[in-house]
Amino acid sequence: MASALSDRLSRIVKEMRGQARITEANVTDMLREVRMALLEADVALPVVRDFIARVKEKALGQEVVGSLTPGQVLVSVVNRELAATMGDGVADINLAAQPPAVILMAGLQGAGKTTTTAKLAKHLIEKRKKKVLTVSGDVYRPAAIEQLKTVTAQAGAEWFPSTPDQKPVDIARAAIDYARKHYFDVLLVDTAGRLAIDEALMREIQELHAVLKPVETLFVVDAMQGQDAINTAKAFSAALPLTGIVLTKLDGDSRGGAALSVRQVTGAPIKFAGVSEKLDGLEVFDAERHAGRILGMGDILALVEQVTAGVDMAAAQKLAAKVKSGEGFDLNDFLDQIRQMKQMGGLSSFMDKLPSAMAAKASEADLSRAEKDIKRKEGIICSMTLKERSRPEIIKATRKRRIAAGAGVHVQEVNRLLKEFEQMQGMMKKMKGGGLMKMMKRMGGMKGMPKLPGMG
Numbered sequence: 050m051a052s053a054l055s056d057r058l059s060r061i062v063k064e065m066r067g068q069a070r071i072t073e074a075n076v077t078d079m080l081r082e083v084r085m086a087l088l089e090a091d092v093a094l095p096v097v098r099d100f101i102a103r104v105k106e107k108a109l110g111q112e113v114v115g116s117l118t119p120g121q122v123l124v125s126v127v128n129r130e131l132a133a134t135m136g137d138g139v140a141d142i143n144l145a146a147q148p149p150a151v152i153l154m155a156g157l158q159g160a161g162k163t164t165t166t167a168k169l170a171k172h173l174i175e176k177r178k179k180k181v182l183t184v185s186g187d188v189y190r191p192a193a194i195e196q197l198k199t200v201t202a203q204a205g206a207e208w209f210p211s212t213p214d215q216k217p218v219d220i221a222r223a224a225i226d227y228a229r230k231h232y233f234d235v236l237l238v239d240t241a242g243r244l245a246i247d248e249a250l251m252r253e254i255q256e257l258h259a260v261l262k263p264v265e266t267l268f269v270v271d272a273m274q275g276q277d278a279i280n281t282a283k284a285f286s287a288a289l290p291l292t293g294i295v296l297t298k299l300d301g302d303s304r305g306g307a308a309l310s311v312r313q314v315t316g317a318p319i320k321f322a323g324v325s326e327k328l329d330g331l332e333v334f335d336a337e338r339h340a341g342r343i344l345g346m347g348d349i350l351a352l353v354e355q356v357t358a359g360v361d362m363a364a365a366q367k368l369a370a371k372v373k374s375g376e377g378f379d380l381n382d383f384l385d386q387i388r389q390m391k392q393m394g395g396l397s398s399f400m401d402k403l404p405s406a407m408a409a410k411a412s413e414a415d416l417s418r419a420e421k422d423i424k425r426k427e428g429i430i431c432s433m434t435l436k437e438r439s440r441p442e443i444i445k446a447t448r449k450r451r452i453a454a455g456a457g458v459h460v461q462e463v464n465r466l467l468k469e470f471e472q473m474q475g476m477m478k479k480m481k482g483g484g485l486m487k488m489m490k491r492m493g494g495m496k497g498m499p500k501l502p503g504m505g
């Protein structure tokens with residue numbers, strides 16, 4: 050699914066080169082693909098419709114600058130709009146209340162409420178230095194109460210006992226009372242899971258809400274729930290004034306389209322993301338990163354922007370023409386290329402922005418080695434005279450040693466650079482100057498990581 054989605058979007062991006070702006074005429078087909086992409090990411094249909102209409106309005110008439118295609122611009126608008134829709138809320142937990150600040154956890158059974166309660170306890174203890182008490186209102190499953198007890202201890206918080214013969218509202222009152230008397234800053238209330246939307250249980254959680262007057266009512270939703278998330282979200286949001294969303298199980302292979310659906314339906318901000326079963330697997334929700342996940346293409350758009358901003362297209366064209374005219378590609382050009390790479394933010398900033406499948410091929414150690422290598426090469430070329438740079442074949446052994454000394458490297462490094470350069474020169478000649486431009490286009494066309502000098 051992931052690759053099908055990327056293929057779709059890549060196709061949008063490649064299509065319709067050379068059109069100056071996004072118009073009614075060219076936008077329809079592209080938006081159909083975006084719509085499919087969102088549906089494949091499990092965003093609910095009504096939400097997709099709404100979203101597409103908004104994107105269309107924003108995209109129409111957008112100018113297509115530089116070497117970009119209307120497809121690239123459109124996908125970039127989609128990406129930005131996705132991030133803006135999911136990310137305009139307040140991150141982190143609101144604790145502005147007379148202590149104890151009560152946080153009520155709501156959601157379907159198995160959504161991850163209990164786990165998230167403990168994760169939040171840990172977060173509040175470690176990051177906000179709070180004294181935290183937890184309590185379970187799940188009187189239907191003794192095992193649920195026990196589970197909360199266990200994970201609360203793991204989180205380093207205190208657990209308030211409850212038993213199946215009590216009424217949830219009585220448990221709530223007793224817990225608040227205890228928290229107040231013992232100076233707890235926060236009381237986290239886990240609630241009974243619902244297998245599906247159940248009226249009696251909904252009423253129960255409403256009563257709990259009335260008694261607890263929580264400063265936060267968090268809706269915990271499983272990212273793997275996909276299309277169904279919208280119905281659950283509607284029901285909970287109708288029953289309770291939700292103040293935030295926690296999207297769990299984002300470590301699964303879901304594209305996380307539920308985030309957009311739930312955000313749109315409830316209007317509540319997505320505050321946290323659950324990214325593992327462990328108690329430290331809770332992250333503050335990052336809307337931009339999540340937009341990239343939904344679209345399944347990393348931050349490739351940022352990459353496109355970075356490339357077009359950083360690379361001097363005119364210089365690249367001149368260079369290509371130069372090689373084509375037979376004038377030859379020399380070490381000055383090689384140096385230019387290295388510098389352009391640096392201008393673009395270096396290799397690692399490049400890799401950060403590629404889809405994970407591509408980036409996975411290069412480890413961090415590879416990258417730092419490649420970056421050091423590039424720096425060394427720059428040093429070597431800078432130690433040469435201009436004449437030597439344009440005609441490296443005149444460099445004799447004594448000069449090589451001097452150049453090496455000037456750059457602070459071993460003479461073998463100089464030999465290696467000259468040899469690599471020779472190979473590259475041969476390759477450039479074969480491509481007759483089309484290579485560099487092809488490489489730039491390929492970046493825009495998202496086919497893959499361009500092969501750059503010094504990458505080995």
Ligand SMILES: Nc1nc2c(ncn2[C@@H]2O[C@H](COP(=O)(O)OP(=O)(O)OP(=O)(O)O)[C@@H](O)[C@H]2O)c(=O)[nH]1
Binds near residue numbers: 162330
């Ligand atoms: N991989 C992963 N698993 C999670 C995450 N959050 C919760 N889980 C798992 O999901 C399962 C259900 O989590 P619980 O916390 O028991 O769910 P619940 O909503 O409290 O369920 P009830 O107590 O039955 O209402 C457990 O196996 C958790 O370990 C997450 O972010 N990632």
